[in-house]
Amino acid sequence: MSPGPASAIDFDEGEGLDWPDSRIRGEAMVTTADDKFDAVIVGSGAGGSMAAYMLTKAGARVLMLEAGRDYNPDEAPMLNLAKDAPLRGAGTPDKPFGYYDATIDGGWTIPDEPYSAAEGSEFIWWRTRMLGGRTNHWARNSFRMGPYDFKPYTRDGLGVDWPISYDDLSPWYDKTEKLIGVYGTNTGLENHPSSGPGVLLDPPKFRAPELFVKAGGDALGIPVVPARRAVLTRDMDKRQQCYWASPCGRGCSIGAAFQTTTSLIPWAKETGKLTIQTGAMVYEVLLDKSGKASGVRYVDKASGAHREAQGRVVVLAASTGETARILLNTKPNGRSEGLANSSGQVGRNLMDTVGSGFSAYFPSLEGRPIYNEDGAGGLHAYIPFWQYKEIAAGKIKTPRGYHMEIGGGFGEPGIGSFGGFDGYGAGLRGEVKKRYGARFGFTQRGEMIPNANCYAEIDGEQKDKFGIPTLKFHWKWSEHEYAQVEHFQNAVKELVDRLGGTLLNEVKPPAEAISTGGEIIHEVGTCRMGASAKESVTNSLNRTWDVDNLYLTDGSVFASKAHKNPTITILALSMRASDHIATRLRTGEL
Amino acid sequence: MPHALIQKVPSPETLEDASLTIDRRTTLRWLAAAMAAAAPLAACGETKSGFVWAVPQPITGKGYGKDPSLMDPIVPWPLTLTKAELAACAALCDLILPADGDAPAATAVGVPAFINEWISAPYPDQQADRALIIPGLAWLDAEAKSRSGGVFAKIGEASQKAIADDIAYKGKVKPGMEKAGDFFARMRSLTMGAYYSTQEGWQVIGYPGNTPGSGPYPGPTPEAIEHIKGVIEKMGLTYAQP
Ligand SMILES: Cc1cc2nc3c(=O)[nH]c(=O)nc-3n(C[C@H](O)[C@H](O)[C@H](O)COP(=O)(O)OP(=O)(O)OC[C@H]3O[C@@H](n4cnc5c(N)ncnc54)[C@H](O)[C@@H]3O)c2cc1C
Ligand code: SF4
Numbered sequence: 161m162s163p164g165p166a167s168a169i170d171f172d173e174g175e176g177l178d179w180p181d182s183r184i185r186g187e188a189m190v191t192t193a194d195d196k197f198d199a200v201i202v203g204s205g206a207g208g209s210m211a212a213y214m215l216t217k218a219g220a221r222v223l224m225l226e227a228g229r230d231y232n233p234d235e236a237p238m239l240n241l242a243k244d245a246p247l248r249g250a251g252t253p254d255k256p257f258g259y260y261d262a263t264i265d266g267g268w269t270i271p272d273e274p275y276s277a278a279e280g281s282e283f284i285w286w287r288t289r290m291l292g293g294r295t296n297h298w299a300r301n302s303f304r305m306g307p308y309d310f311k312p313y314t315r316d317g318l319g320v321d322w323p324i325s326y327d328d329l330s331p332w333y334d335k336t337e338k339l340i341g342v343y344g345t346n347t348g349l350e351n352h353p354s355s356g357p358g359v360l361l362d363p364p365k366f367r368a369p370e371l372f373v374k375a376g377g378d379a380l381g382i383p384v385v386p387a388r389r390a391v392l393t394r395d396m397d398k399r400q401q402c403y404w405a406s407p408c409g410r411g412c413s414i415g416a417a418f419q420t421t422t423s424l425i426p427w428a429k430e431t432g433k434l435t436i437q438t439g440a441m442v443y444e445v446l447l448d449k450s451g452k453a454s455g456v457r458y459v460d461k462a463s464g465a466h467r468e469a470q471g472r473v474v475v476l477a478a479s480t481g482e483t484a485r486i487l488l489n490t491k492p493n494g495r496s497e498g499l500a501n502s503s504g505q506v507g508r509n510l511m512d513t514v515g516s517g518f519s520a521y522f523p524s525l526e527g528r529p530i531y532n533e534d535g536a537g538g539l540h541a542y543i544p545f546w547q548y549k550e551i552a553a554g555k556i557k558t559p560r561g562y563h564m565e566i567g568g569g570f571g572e573p574g575i576g577s578f579g580g581f582d583g584y585g586a587g588l589r590g591e592v593k594k595r596y597g598a599r600f601g602f603t604q605r606g607e608m609i610p611n612a613n614c615y616a617e618i619d620g621e622q623k624d625k626f627g628i629p630t631l632k633f634h635w636k637w638s639e640h641e642y643a644q645v646e647h648f649q650n651a652v653k654e655l656v657d658r659l660g661g662t663l664l665n666e667v668k669p670p671a672e673a674i675s676t677g678g679e680i681i682h683e684v685g686t687c688r689m690g691a692s693a694k695e696s697v698t699n700s701l702n703r704t705w706d707v708d709n710l711y712l713t714d715g716s717v718f719a720s721k722a723h724k725n726p727t728i729t730i731l732a733l734s735m736r737a738s739d740h741i742a743t744r745l746r747t748g749e750l
Numbered sequence: 751m752p753h754a755l756i757q758k759v760p761s762p763e764t765l766e767d768a769s770l771t772i773d774r775r776t777t778l779r780w781l782a783a784a785m786a787a788a789a790p791l792a793a794c795g796e797t798k799s800g801f802v803w804a805v806p807q808p809i810t811g812k813g814y815g816k817d818p819s820l821m822d823p824i825v826p827w828p829l830t831l832t833k834a835e836l837a838a839c840a841a842l843c844d845l846i847l848p849a850d851g852d853a854p855a856a857t858a859v860g861v862p863a864f865i866n867e868w869i870s871a872p873y874p875d876q877q878a879d880r881a882l883i884i885p886g887l888a889w890l891d892a893e894a895k896s897r898s899g900g901v902f903a904k905i906g907e908a909s910q911k912a913i914a915d916d917i918a919y920k921g922k923v924k925p926g927m928e929k930a931g932d933f934f935a936r937m938r939s940l941t942m943g944a945y946y947s948t949q950e951g952w953q954v955i956g957y958p959g960n961t962p963g964s965g966p967y968p969g970p971t972p973e974a975i976e977h978i979k980g981v982i983e984k985m986g987l988t989y990a991q992p
Contacts, residue, residue: 229817235821236820237820237821239960240820240949241948243860243947243948243949246814246818246824246826246867247867247868247871247876248864248943250875252814252871252873252875252876252900253813253873253874254813254814254815254873255814255816258865259814259818259820259823260820264816267816270816271816321760362966364966364967364969365966365967365968365969365970366969366991367970368970368977369978371970371975371990371991372978372982372991374992375988375989376987378988378990379987391966393786393966401961402967403962403964405959405961405962405963406865406960406962412821480797497852510805524985526972528978528981530956531970531971531973532959532961532963532968534959534960534961536967570956570957570958571957571959572957572959572960573943573946573952573955573957574943574947575940575944577943577946578939578942578943578946579939581938581939582918582920584845584846584847584938585846585848585852586848588847588942589850589853592942592946593955593956644782651794658985659985660985687805
């Protein structure tokens, strides 16, 4: 790993927040030509890496600060066997998604970096501490938001509109998809926009159970169409196409599954303009006398030293929770509201995807001919929301849509695959053969409407091991989300019934069936963008209203949480914002 | 539950976050466990035969941590089953999955060693299994001694089956043996999971994956297409490619 950038200067631990500027910028600092970064970016996940790529490509000198350790996907145990891992790779509190999952130093908890949930709230927060962040193990599902999704308030009077429309972001979706590689098709379905000509890669063929479910869907008017995922189905530069084996959550060292550690970060490095400092836990933004951002302050985890890094523009992309935390922990002139928070919206409007799911068993799939169904290690088919017209006509109760992520088949048998059998010996062996490949899952991924009960704030009583005040989450679903779960339950029952199947989980009341806040790991919204400084934290270009050279390029800026998974939109917004930052840097405006 | 379920843990065909929904209760339990002080396990009581389901010594060591080597995994915790327990465990594993034609027996692919690794792990799920399995193995031996005068591993298949038949079938567990029934069910799913997740097990079940290919994904074989088309049409539905 590269040593710390030369511009990072030590200062004593425990120094107050109201540092005289002379000490930040002053004599103590050894300045060389190398010291001056055009941009300091916090976080190396989706939002931070896209900014680093765009800015270095435009010629800017960039320092990227990442709290986690360096990571090279050559560490990914792609084809390694479950039997060689402790506990056959089963999830544990140390590695909740399994031993081979790419997550490093993370999960639902990080030792000595606590968070809390308010009395009566349940919220769980998935973090990693590694270069590339959660892009190393995300599922790569990449669905664009549509025209309705940017103007939800206009449609139904709930939540707020974005300050941009679909048309504003559409060209950036195209550029992002072309750059990172996304498979899928243009379905022409309502509020599921098409990509530009030649943008998408060919999707992989449907597996047999997906064809089966499609037949049921066709009969009921429920669309079952090719999914969109950030996975290559042909070679792109040095990145190889998918080789149809290995779970993508382990990381993809051949570069087929998009993650920033095999793409944006190495590409930015190739420009010679990117300096990466890992093990750098940022906790506040530095301001100069005029109130502009001049850099950030961080803990160098290896030495425990507190350091500073300086740049002409500061980009926060530490993830929705952490970006809000950094702003709330920055107290310019001792102001308790935090930085860029004149609207009072920092930390507010926290949203996650609505989740629930069913497993179903289909006797007619028993004993079907076996072939390799690993495929692209994830969705080949999905069910986009299909009832916008019914919503508009007031025919159904849920005001907002969801999609279903579906799958099942001849998967790798695992340690947790064999509940619910009976007996022993030869009879048992026969049952296993019979049932293999006859199970199929339906997962709801739905839109949540922001509400006043869901937010993050600084927990006045808790600090992490670095002494940084931690987050406290507040959470409460509303009746809108419960109505949506019920709609999903009925739709799955109908579909499974038409296909002669049986649900394997009981149908619970929506309030019990719904996911815990944060559980779907699509948290967004804590620094939403908007049309006015009064009601939002950033403008339509991800720039904070209060600080002219401070940008937020992660999911924190989302004004709504469409049912579409957020990352492709984080990437497109970051690309668009970074293009604008690059122009301002070039013209000397920053 | 009308049909037994093949539950998914994250696997190649895992949906996005599918594991989250399924693992939610586990997750919350872990979090709760992390937050609460470790409560002593409740004593499990006595069965009719006078056998005591004694609570085993819990494991207090460390796990593998949050950044273990994925390329060279090691099991850092000591294994704790005694020789006698391992013998009973092996006999039971082979009763559950005996050799069958080309299919090896559970012991031939190392299942008892895996059970030992599992119940010796310092994690909450494994600790819960430990509290069921260690006394369960002792129950097997006690039961075998009282019925056939020897430990479970030594009484021969017929006598072993006689015991298993009392505890292996849902809804038909012999009254008073409910705890042993739970033990058997847990041993069965662990044995099956450990067995079918080996390459030998893949062969037996027919899992053909984890094999890199090239070119486009081939999709279902012509035979598989014919089959699914038939299934679809038999239900009065229409087969169509996307
Ligand atoms: C299992 C799983 C499956 C998922 N599947 C999908 C999917 O299919 N589709 C989809 O759209 N989304 C999916 N997601 C969500 C997706 O991973 C996130 O939306 C995305 O990674 C967010 O990008 P980000 O840049 O905001 O944050 P991250 O990717 O989390 O990156 C933030 C980075 O900042 C670093 N950081 C944090 N705090 C600090 C600090 N104080 N100082 C310095 N650095 C800091 C972190 O260590 C991290 O590396 C999934 C997530 C998980 C965990
Ligand atoms: S399935 Fe394909 S994309 Fe996923 S990890 Fe394997 S090779 Fe990479």
